[in-house]
Amino acid sequence: MAIYENYNVWNEGQSLFDNTIRGLWFFIKLSFKLLIYLPLIFTGYIIASQFLTKQAHGILWIGTILLIAYFIYLFMYFLKGIILVLKFHRNLLWLPLLVIAVSFTCILPVWFIWDSARTIILKMGGNITIQWIFASAFGIYIYFRYNFLINIAPISAFSFYSAGIHFAAMILKKTSFVKATKSKEVI
Numbered sequence: 001m002a003i004y005e006n007y008n009v010w011n012e013g014q015s016l017f018d019n020t021i022r023g024l025w026f027f028i029k030l031s032f033k034l035l036i037y038l039p040l041i042f043t044g045y046i047i048a049s050q051f052l053t054k055q056a057h058g059i060l061w062i063g064t065i066l067l068i069a070y071f072i073y074l075f076m077y078f079l080k081g082i083i084l085v086l087k088f089h090r091n092l093l094w095l096p097l098l099v100i101a102v103s104f105t106c107i108l109p110v111w112f113i114w115d116s117a118r119t120i121i122l123k124m125g126g127n128i129t130i131q132w133i134f135a136s137a138f139g140i141y142i143y144f145r146y147n148f149l150i151n152i153a154p155i156s157a158f159s160f161y162s163a164g165i166h167f168a169a170m171i172l173k174k175t176s177f178v179k180a181t182k183s184k185e186v187i
Contacts, residue, residue: 036142037069039108040076044068076101077157080148081164081180087149089172098148106142110135154185 034041044065052061079101086094114135121131153161162180 035109035113036145037073038112039104040069040072041065043072074157074160076105076146077153077161078164078167080146080153081161081166082168083148084151085165085168085172091172101146101148102143105146106139109142110139113138152181152183154183158182 044067047068048061048064052064079097083094083097083101086097114131117134118128118131121127121134158180165180
């Protein structure tokens with residue numbers, strides 16, 4: 001008899017509690033990731049609404065929005081590859097591209113949750129300083145999810161990241177010494 005079977009047999013209440021906590025933790029992590037990738041999903045919705053009708057099936061809407069959001073995610077890593085090569089070759093075009101990428105991925109989610117965070121923090125007895133600390137920490141966390149100035153990309157976006165490096169090297173007509181590095185995360 002396996003250990004978990006013995007545990008379930010002897011203490012059903014604890015097992016139910018543990019499963020409930022695990023499920024709650026799963027949904028908390030999922031909602032946090034949804035908040036991180038909110039600009040991608042929101043942009044996916046805006047693009048999908050241009051060619052899907054309101055009468056289209058809900059699953060078609062969800063699938064289309066997620067597919068477009070994933071392509072935008074891949075484009076962000078393509079852009080990251082371009083930014084790194086331009087920075088490596090000291091071309092100042094990397095700065096506006098970095099500002100655009102960081103604004104879209106890091107500042108936009110903080111702006112989306114600004115009012116909700118302010119309301120919650122003020123109801124809990126906090127002040128505006130705590131709100132700014134929370135917003136800055138959240139924006140920094142999102143930035144470190146993308147690591148725009150570090151040569152690494154997740155497995156799911158590695159080919160687009162590598163293509164961005166090769167594209168920028170081709171445009172600059174220089175041999176890029178930047179080699180793409182894979183991370184162990186999937187997304």
